[in-house]
Amino acid sequence: MCARNSLYTNIKPCKHLADYKLRRGFNGYNSLQNCLKTTRYGRSRVDKHDTTIPRCSFCNGYQGRLYKCLMCSSISCSSHVLLHTQSENGHEVAFDIDRSELYCCLCCDQVYDPDFDKVVVSKQVRDLPGGKSNGFEVCSGRSSKRRRLDSGIELDLKKSKQLISMRDRRAKSCYPLGLRGLNNLGSTCFMNSVLQALLHAPPLRNYFLSDRHNRDQCRKRSGEKLCLLCDIDAISSAMFSGDRTPYSPAQFLFSWWQHSSNLASYEEQDAHEFFISVLDGIHEKESKVRNSSKDDGDCQCIAHRAFSGLLRSDVTCITCGFTSTTYDPCIDISLDLEANNFSSSHVANKPIKTDEKMGLSTLSGCLNLFTRAERLGSDQKLYCQNCQELRDSSKQLSIRKLPLVLCLHIKRFEHSLVRKMSRKIDQYLQFPFSLDMTPYLSSSIVRSRFGNRLFAFEYDNSDSSAEYEIFAMIAHSGMLESGHYVTYLRLKNQWYKCDDAWISEVDEGTVRASQCYMLFYVQKMLYYKSNEDLSCMRISPRRDPCVSTAGCC
Amino acid sequence: MKHSVNRPPTPDAADDQGKEPTLQEIINIKLIESGEKERLMELLRERLMECGWKDEMKALCRAYIKKKGRNNVTVDDLVHLITPKGRASIPDSVKAELLQRIRSFLVSAAL
Structure with missing residues (x-):
């Protein structure tokens, strides 16, 4: 069934039809709609108001299939339609008068266009009995049997009308479902950008779309008026409703202000801080609902199931070589930008890429920096259990457990304690669309530190889950105080720029060239799976009217 | 480029342009105007599906x-x-039924 569905959506208009639509838009379709008439039997055909029979403009014939040119409305029969196309440049697509179908004269084939079908079907629904007052007159003149039949149709039509209006809204743009601008409520681009990324994170999106947080139930159960999750759920349903007019997440903003009152102001906030605080809010709310007092083990709330990973930190005493290991949960990884004058000798065990030597910062460079052993300063002596005193030590971080959704935060805002000032680092950072996290896993780090020893394999998670695909990127432009956040979303391998209320298609180059601030990667399997899911979702509303019309033929 | 394929011949109407309409045409116009053609088409569709x-x-x-x-x-x-x-x-029965319908229409329309 899925295969069939994908066939249905994959029907591409022939290039002549695509050209036509590009040139004329929907104007032609709309004017055509006005001269369509639905017959008593539920078929649509062109109805000329005068009684003259449509005739071929070449041979004056009126039999067989007649086509009306979409460009000039001249009528040709099937044997002369090609002649018309050849004599008039650009008049390739015609309209089958009796069948209300599109025909491309150059391809000699029927062509399909969902937008066109929408026009025809919506007209059909409007015309059929039940839709307009004249329907009753028609009914009254017939036998009771017929009337019953009609009322049956009427019911069906109401249903299909809803379906069509739903489809109408969903199919309005060719952008995938779920892309909707968010209005700026006064320096809230930090919020909009993070919300866009969060709601398109596959685990979270699935969570809200499968109604795992039900607003009505939540209100009944907790009795609280404000719930961050309810408001995110509301935004999520608004985003996926198919309506493309920008949405104002005002209720959410209010809830969030209640949740983190220290950030409640009309000032621009840091997107990363906001991200943390939202995840925090989700976690708090969900654990309250679950009423689980067990803080051991992994938290099962959606925020942590999606984002939480485990960091391993090894602190080695330089004097005796004793290593103490601790594990810390993390919901994102904050990376320092490599300094431009970063000398390559520091990355001892890692292969050095040429572009790193060139002084071009890369994400892998940042991750290397993150997982490299760091000698702690003499003022940061740590207590060594082995030597029983404070010693100089070195610390190395690695990733013990990777999250489903990996959020990488680039520290572009530098706060210098010494100089008591902050500044933004405008350095360009290169990042890959597909990321392999294997080199930064604890297993790899420990192995590279100790060589191929047996015990180094104790955390051998050599499954493919270290491969990630990017699905969202938040870019920051401008200065520290007055900047702007924009989210780039990658859906079905196409990038979309979400700039508050404006959504636009962009190419990869634009994305690569922008100043990334937060990067969102999702496990490769999940990325492809979620794209499949999306495509299925896109078809379902379209499929239904098709079935209903198939019954008439 | 594909060329138009062989189609059922269209009536050679080029020469009777501007002349009096033929009987066939008059009947066709009557059929369309009265809505009988639509009914016939629907009947034909039904019959062809049934058989x-x-x-x-x-x-x-x-x-x-x-x-x-x-x-x-x-x-x-x-x-x-x-x-x-x-x-x-x-099937011949379908043809016969349709023909009968057209006949009775013509009688009622008193051409």
Whole structure:
């Protein structure tokens, strides 16, 4: 069934039809709609108001299939339609008068266009009995049997009308479902950008779309008026409703202000801080609902199931070589930008890429920096259990457990304690669309530190889950105080720029060239799976009217 | 570029342009104006479906598409393929019924 569905959506208009639509838009379709008439039997055909029979403009014939040119409305029969196309440049697509179908004269084939079908079907629904007052007159003149039949149709039509209006809204743009601008409520681009990324994170999106947080139930159960999750759920349903007019997440903003009152102001906030605080809010709310007092083990709330990973930190005493290991949960990884004058000798065990030597910062460079052993300063002596005193030590971080959704935060805002000032680092950072996290896993780090020893394999998670695909990127432009956040979303391998209320298609180059601030990667399997899911979702509303019309033929 | 395929002949109307309409045309106009043509078409559709003609044609088309590959078939090919077979296989009873309907229409319209 899925295969069939994908066939249905994959029907591409022939290039002549695509050209036509590009040139004329929907104007032609709309004017055509006005001269369509639905017959008593539920078929649509062109109805000329005068009684003259449509005739071929070449041979004056009126039999067989007649086509009306979409460009000039001249009528040709099937044997002369090609002649018309050849004599008039650009008049390739015609309209089958009796069948209300599109025909491309150059391809000699029927062509399909969902937008066109929408026009025809919506007209059909409007015309059929039940839709307009004249329907009753028609009914009254017939036998009771017929009337019953009609009322049956009427019911069906109401249903299909809803379906069509739903489809109408969903199919309005060719952008995938779920892309909707968010209005700026006064320096809230930090919020909009993070919300866009969060709601398109596959685990979270699935969570809200499968109604795992039900607003009505939540209100009944907790009795609280404000719930961050309810408001995110509301935004999520608004985003996926198919309506493309920008949405104002005002209720959410209010809830969030209640949740983190220290950030409640009309000032621009840091997107990363906001991200943390939202995840925090989700976690708090969900654990309250679950009423689980067990803080051991992994938290099962959606925020942590999606984002939480485990960091391993090894602190080695330089004097005796004793290593103490601790594990810390993390919901994102904050990376320092490599300094431009970063000398390559520091990355001892890692292969050095040429572009790193060139002084071009890369994400892998940042991750290397993150997982490299760091000698702690003499003022940061740590207590060594082995030597029983404070010693100089070195610390190395690695990733013990990777999250489903990996959020990488680039520290572009530098706060210098010494100089008591902050500044933004405008350095360009290169990042890959597909990321392999294997080199930064604890297993790899420990192995590279100790060589191929047996015990180094104790955390051998050599499954493919270290491969990630990017699905969202938040870019920051401008200065520290007055900047702007924009989210780039990658859906079905196409990038979309979400700039508050404006959504636009962009190419990869634009994305690569922008100043990334937060990067969102999702496990490769999940990325492809979620794209499949999306495509299925896109078809379902379209499929239904098709079935209903198939019954008439 | 594919050229238009062989189609059922259209009436040679070039010479009677501007002349009096033929009897056939007058009948056709009457049929359309009265809405009888629409009814006849619907009746024909129903009958052809009932007797399995439509399924038969569908099977022919399917077999042809399977043979040629889904992307290499145009609707014109199909029309060309099934028109002779389709015309030949319409049951006589259906033809007779339709003819009868047209006759009685003509009588009632008192042409």
